[in-house]
Amino acid sequence: MRVTFQADWDLNGRIIDGLLLRNPRVDLRTAAAAGLMGVDDPDVLSIAAKAGRITVSQDRASMPFHFSRFVEQCHSPGLLVIRRSAAISDVIEVLVTVWECSEAEEWIDRVEWIPF
Numbered sequence: 605m606r607v608t609f610q611a612d613w614d615l616n617g618r619i620i621d622g623l624l625l626r627n628p629r630v631d632l633r634t635a636a637a638a639g640l641m642g643v644d645d646p647d648v649l650s651i652a653a654k655a656g657r658i659t660v661s662q663d664r665a666s667m668p669f670h671f672s673r674f675v676e677q678c679h680s681p682g683l684l685v686i687r688r689s690a691a692i693s694d695v696i697e698v699l700v701t702v703w704e705c706s707e708a709e710e711w712i713d714r715v716e717w718i719p720f
Contacts, residue, residue, distance in 0.1 A: 605707060605708040606631070606703070606707070607631075607658060607702055607703050608631040608633070608656060609632040609658050609660050609703075610633050610635075610638060610655060610657035610658065610659050610660065611632060611634050611635050611661075612635060612640065612648055612659060612660060612667065613641050613642075613643070614661060614663050615686065616662060616686075619686065619692055619695050619699075622693070622696045623696050626700055627700050638652075645663065645667050646670050646674060648667075649670060649674045650674070652681060653680050656681055657681055658681045658684060658702075658708070658711050659684070660686065661686065663685070671683045671715050672715075675713045679713055680712065680713055682711030682713070682716075683715040684699070684702070684715075684716055687717060690718060694719050695718055
């Protein structure tokens, strides 16, 4: 099954815009589209999991912790944590590569930092 993404509310809009310009076929649901503004991390993970979407976040402080707690109780499609120091173009290329070259099943219960 093809990878799909769920943007966390803190994901830089330039990453979203650049990703969709680079490849408009990438299935990325924005935080606004999912109603995630002001939603706590565990609920963000739950919403993404119910939709079968990998969460993409720049929240290094708490999201990895909440993810580890989340996967103790149930499965997650995965979490990609974007390093704030990463070049936007590098992040976009990694996300396109993940979308083009992997299957959703490869990311289940997995957290990765971008760039890797």
